[in-house]
Amino acid sequence: MFIQLEKGFYMVAGGDGGPGISCYKDCNIFLLEDGGEAMLFDAGSGMDTARIMENIKETGIKTEQIRYLFVTHCHGDHTGGLKDMQELIPACQVVASREEKRLIETGTEFELGLIAAKKKGAYPQDYVFRHGKVDLIAEDGQEYQVGGMTVEPIITPGHSIESVCYLVKRGGRRYLFSGDSVYKNGALSLQNCYGSSLEAYRDSFPKLAGLQIDGLIPAHFGFTLTNGQKHIDKALEYLQSSAFPPMV
Numbered sequence: 001m002f003i004q005l006e007k008g009f010y011m012v013a014g015g016d017g018g019p020g021i022s023c024y025k026d027c028n029i030f031l032l033e034d035g036g037e038a039m040l041f042d043a044g045s046g047m048d049t050a051r052i053m054e055n056i057k058e059t060g061i062k063t064e065q066i067r068y069l070f071v072t073h074c075h076g077d078h079t080g081g082l083k084d085m086q087e088l089i090p091a092c093q094v095v096a097s098r099e100e101k102r103l104i105e106t107g108t109e110f111e112l113g114l115i116a117a118k119k120k121g122a123y124p125q126d127y128v129f130r131h132g133k134v135d136l137i138a139e140d141g142q143e144y145q146v147g148g149m150t151v152e153p154i155i156t157p158g159h160s161i162e163s164v165c166y167l168v169k170r171g172g173r174r175y176l177f178s179g180d181s182v183y184k185n186g187a188l189s190l191q192n193c194y195g196s197s198l199e200a201y202r203d204s205f206p207k208l209a210g211l212q213i214d215g216l217i218p219a220h221f222g223f224t225l226t227n228g229q230k231h232i233d234k235a236l237e238y239l240q241s242s243a244f245p246p247m248v
Helices: 049-058 082-088 098-106 114-120 198-208 228-239
Strands: 003-006 009-013 029-034 037-041 066-070 093-096 144-146 149-155 164-170 173-179 215-218
Touching: 009 049, 029 164, 037 144, 049 082, 066 082, 066 144, 066 149, 093 098, 149 198, 173 228, 198 228, 215 228
Parallel strands: 037 066, 066 093, 173 215
Antiparallel strands: 003 009, 009 029, 029 037, 144 149, 149 164, 164 173
8 A cells, every 4th residue: 555645655554643554653654756766755663564565566656766774863663674674675774863873873772762662562571673774874964865855864863863855855945854854833852761852943944944845744733735844934933932842
């Protein structure tokens, strides 16, 4: 199963709180294609990667077309499936920030937030994170070309130690793949675990001002294909006031 948002733009995974087209613990995973080249955003939990791969196959996009997998951050629901995907899509290069790379490759359960998440009941007690490998370090100001699309990382710590939002320019439109950094209506996601920091949110979030975002595409819950910047600006207003922003 998959959901087509636009021509060449698909949601190929998403569990509870999303479309329910893959394992309940998977974040929403997006697949974009243009000019015969494709890219993925995040890799899911690893609890049922085979189903995600089948969803990708059903779009008609071949795995050899997928040039990059862009990681927003290293929590289990986003990168637990990364090692599996690397084995199944060997030509795909994985992009993540420097600190998230460290966690992807060697992070402990404490650093991955898994100890706290398991105590909360958010993961099965026997869930094991499989460490993957990062090929390229995402940094501010870089630009990746995928067919006729460009991808620009924006380092936005707050939800995690060094989360990344990705600005995608595609067909004259601008999309922000925001991971868990910002959601519709200005909601943020602060967790009581390693690497999550309201101060970091305050410091990094001004980078997202004035980007003229059309589509705001978070990794959970709802997204919007129009007027995305107004949701980002609302979050920025919250962070500039003394009141706590809404959290998801």
